[in-house]
Amino acid sequence: MSEWKEVADQADLPVGSALSVEIGRDKIGLFNVEGTIYAIGDECTHADASLCKGLVEGTTVYCPWHGAAFDLKTGEKRSNPAPFGVPSYKVKIDAGKIFVESKR
Numbered sequence: 646m647s648e649w650k651e652v653a654d655q656a657d658l659p660v661g662s663a664l665s666v667e668i669g670r671d672k673i674g675l676f677n678v679e680g681t682i683y684a685i686g687d688e689c690t691h692a693d694a695s696l697c698k699g700l701v702e703g704t705t706v707y708c709p710w711h712g713a714a715f716d717l718k719t720g721e722k723r724s725n726p727a728p729f730g731v732p733s734y735k736v737k738i739d740a741g742k743i744f745v746e747s748k749r
């Protein structure tokens with residue numbers, strides 16, 4: 646079963662920024678890329694670095710520790726040393742609040 650969880654105010658995530666939030670034990674990174682908000686798992690699959698602290702180019706984020714790349718749209722791994730991708734989450738905005746779809 647899935648449900649929408651409010652995770653942040655839209656004002657807390659200006660264009661070009663990232664924000665780490667939690668739903669239960671899931672760490673989720675929110676990224677505002679030119680006004681579109683993406684949500685992916687915020688723990689790199691290589692050694693758990695926060696992807697929110699990484700460099701974003703277009704819709705790719707580079708892990709701040711060893712440079713693995715992930716697709717912000719899908720969570721797919723784009724380069725090593727990450728062994729696999731991270732989860733991606735649906736996002737919606739309602740009345741200035743950011744909601745993420747939780748599958749728990």
Ligand code: FES
Pocket residue numbers: 689690691692693694708709710711712713725726727
């Ligand atoms: S922790 Fe992300 S590439 Fe190593």
